[in-house]
Amino acid sequence: MYQKYASFQTADFVADADFIEWVRRPTASSNQYWQEYLEVFPYQQPVLQQARQTVQLLIEEGRAIPPASEEAEQIWEAIEENLSASPIRRMGFMANGWQRWAAAAAVVLALGVSWYLIAFSNSGAPESYQALVREAESIQPLQEVVNTSAQPRLVELPDGSTITLEKDSRLSFAKSFVGKNREVYLTGAAFFDVTKNPDKPFLVYTNELVTKVLGTSFRIQAFEKAKNIVVSVKTGRVSVYPKKAKKNTDPETAGMLLTPNQEVNFARAEERFNRTLIDKPTVLLTKEELRQYSFDDAPVSQIFAALEKAYGVDIVFDEEVMASCHLTTSLSAETLFDKLEVICEGIGATYKVVDAQVVVTGRGCNQY
Template structure:
């Protein structure tokens, strides 16, 4: 068992499992994705090792060794022609000029080396940033993963092997197998994407850092940028389960702590405190197959009837005391307002209020006597 608490940069670089994960190879994806959640104090050295391995994996076909040697030699020759006393470099008194010149040349060589490292790093970063979006095969275990990156400023629509559709947001990338296995369909997302999953026998799982979203067939949006403090999953239609990944799940432990979210609900995972909670989306939309097609004119209609209509239209549970509100008769025209605006109108009419608790709407008030 490795003692990860004492891991150094060299330990990460020599760890075959870690190197395989960085290079898209191996079968411990979940462990390394959730590593920093267990060992947050290792974030700096973890990222350094990751960058070094990625940089070393880039083919050096742009700058030849001969060009590098020529540039270094030219820099040293020019540096050797500079008088150290004129260049502003302090020279110890009493030392021969030839000796100080050697020190200066050594200093110039060090500067040249640092300069070349900086140039090489900038070239690699620029190459990565400007590389055209497309498909890149990434080896992982027995099958190949494919990566699609969206380096454009517009959403990128793509279709997976099972017929599921994905709309990849800018600055995002998705990793997935060219052909899904019979047991499950697994993809890995960094950034944001909208999924329209085709219903099949096996589950469809989206890995985003520490959070796993599991569905059979539905439409939902996942946002999981590295710089964000939260990971969000918003359901448009259907039902999904969202839970926190466990690197090593004990076989006897059957319970998985997570959330079930349905249309117009959202799951939010706060990275700082590792907490998963349920709420509603910012702008709930009517369900396409709602039994209530138009909510418009109400004339002296009991409030519970209107609230039930809202439940059916948006697929969101509305909790209230039906007996308390039965005598509240509403006359109103509700048309293009958002769901929250409709609730505001209804609540103001009878001096009531509402709040969102665990992905549900709770309406409270004194009622109408």
């Protein structure tokens, strides 16, 4: 059903009659078709977006679809006047068909959409958040919540999920989640507490990244002009990946999977991920469960295993080297890193965090 468009590029879309008709006169059924198409081929989203923007730009400048002959002439004249190279050969138009519009769109693509934006737009290139929202609203209306106050603002979504929107942040979402996904759009910072629904993933679009969850709690910091995007997980599992992906690849494979107490820092300029632990990892166990972890001259391997369960972290160490290390301790209200300092001091070891894992190194306890 959608295979025809699986490998379409931008120029292919703008020359396709069905695609043009959808942009010209969208209907509920055509909106659903293209939404489902993106769910089947998510890697095509940037291509589809660029094609739609090209169509919309020509629509705006043509003032009619297809453009009246006089207005079309003006567009052609503007294109030719701004060409730095020799003028291209003008293409013949059919009297009243979509083909002449598609030909104009193809020429604009050949010149470069960026030039067209400069030539015909007074507002400049749209911000990422605005572009994402405009893209989504072409399928269904969105409502926006803006927090300009100094206090966090609580937002409840149609599925029961709650979002704590921080200062100078914006959030857009549909009044009802239709289709296979629950999608929201964020610029700024917010904490998400997402209602579990394995059949309908929850997607947060922020600048270059997509954060995908089934039901969990996490925080995103993604201001438009910030150099980095940070996603921190409190509970559950979160998949973070770039919206852009190579052709015919799953974009999630280019991202990272985060678990509780982990965060990823995405450097936007280098397009590079750096996964680590959050500054203050929280205990995932109840106070009653925590009291059960008391150790009297216990192997350090048991203590590390307890820490892994309590904080949801991986602790890497050489079990053979540290087989003779024993300690008497308990898991109290101390932070993870405070506890690690005490343990490492007791066994003559050191630790560091590498890719969200705690790596403990030492000579063993036979040396002491």
